Amino acid sequence: MYRVLDHYYIRLRNNCYAVATGNTHYNSGIIGYVKYCPSSRKTQWCRGGICYERLVPVYDPTVVYASTQTTMYAPYYGSKVPFIPFSMITKIYDPVVRVRELLMKPMDRLETVTIGLISELMSTGCISGIGVTGSLLAGIHNPVKSDIDLVIYDWRTSIGIIESINENSIGVKAFNNYKLREWCRRNAEMNNISIEAACKYYRPWRRGVYNGREYSIIYNSGVYKPMETMEKWDMIGLIKVKAYIGGGLDGLNYPSKGLIDEYRVIQSTKPLKSNIEYVLSFEALYIPLLYEGGWALINGLLQYSWDKDSYRVVLGVKEYKGSMIWL
Numbered sequence: 001m002y003r004v005l006d007h008y009y010i011r012l013r014n015n016c017y018a019v020a021t022g023n024t025h026y027n028s029g030i031i032g033y034v035k036y037c038p039s040s041r042k043t044q045w046c047r048g049g050i051c052y053e054r055l056v057p058v059y060d061p062t063v064v065y066a067s068t069q070t071t072m073y074a075p076y077y078g079s080k081v082p083f084i085p086f087s088m089i090t091k092i093y094d095p096v097v098r099v100r101e102l103l104m105k106p107m108d109r110l111e112t113v114t115i116g117l118i119s120e121l122m123s124t125g126c127i128s129g130i131g132v133t134g135s136l137l138a139g140i141h142n143p144v145k146s147d148i149d150l151v152i153y154d155w156r157t158s159i160g161i162i163e164s165i166n167e168n169s170i171g172v173k174a175f176n177n178y179k180l181r182e183w184c185r186r187n188a189e190m191n192n193i194s195i196e197a198a199c200k201y202y203r204p205w206r207r208g209v210y211n212g213r214e215y216s217i218i219y220n221s222g223v224y225k226p227m228e229t230m231e232k233w234d235m236i237g238l239i240k241v242k243a244y245i246g247g248g249l250d251g252l253n254y255p256s257k258g259l260i261d262e263y264r265v266i267q268s269t270k271p272l273k274s275n276i277e278y279v280l281s282f283e284a285l286y287i288p289l290l291y292e293g294g295w296a297l298i299n300g301l302l303q304y305s306w307d308k309d310s311y312r313v314v315l316g317v318k319e320y321k322g323s324m325i326w327l
Helices: 061-066 095-104 109-122 155-166 177-191 195-199 284-292
Strands: 009-012 017-020 029-039 045-047 050-054 071-074 079-085 089-093 130-133 148-152 207-210 213-219 234-245 256-268 276-281 294-305 310-315 323-326
Touching: 009 029, 029 071, 089 095, 095 109, 095 130, 109 130, 109 148, 109 207, 109 213, 148 155, 155 213, 177 195, 177 284, 234 276, 234 310, 256 284, 276 284, 284 294, 284 323
Parallel strands: 148 213, 276 310
Antiparallel strands: 009 017, 009 089, 017 029, 029 050, 029 079, 045 050, 071 079, 130 148, 207 213, 234 256, 234 294, 256 276, 294 310, 294 323
């Protein structure tokens, strides 16, 4: 069975493209959402005379779920999730394999700039598990307008890249004041937090500019886990808690996980009978906090596992988006 990881792309029988979500999937199919489908009009995403409509313009959970017709109940998430059965799939696109293709023969300006960025990252000694995702992975990118989306499937490489960008040892730039204000405003509106709170999450190792192109980098353990072996979590209610997040590599993954070292419950729909173990976030904005650690005010969905006799707080799901403010 092909082991699909987070941000692999998938071509469907109806010529739509879907995106895998996370590293945990079923033997019968992939948890993911449909992002692009053929369009009758001219768009910026085209290939071989066919143009594609982007079904998910913003990464809001309700928009993501609306793009995909098939769902499956996933006990590990305690919810129905968008699901792509293997019977619907005609091709799977591996981000690391795509980088090898680009290194051999870049075909346009965007591919050339992307190889330049990847070469910068590799010059630091970080060479394992570097992949390209987004429209560039599927080959439907616009050479003039599309951004560079990278994914790193290796913790050692991830740490090396983060440190290199923090030390300004490679040729990438942080957003200028205008781009940063727009980024903060957009994320504040999407997550119902203040602009000041949103700005605390900006990191050049997540987003910035290289050679005039915006880039994004996501990080991943590269470890596949079968959904059939995962524990079950049940929806309990809502909770508001002040918690100290320990930080660590699991915070870089998607969905992002941060262990809770200590906490104080401010409000809960039901009393707790055991400890809150961690926070699980499907909102990528919060990755820096979950990786670096610190105090946070968390407003999320409370789930309980009978297998583990513990609770977790979940953010960024269709049942309740919630929020997390870095204190």
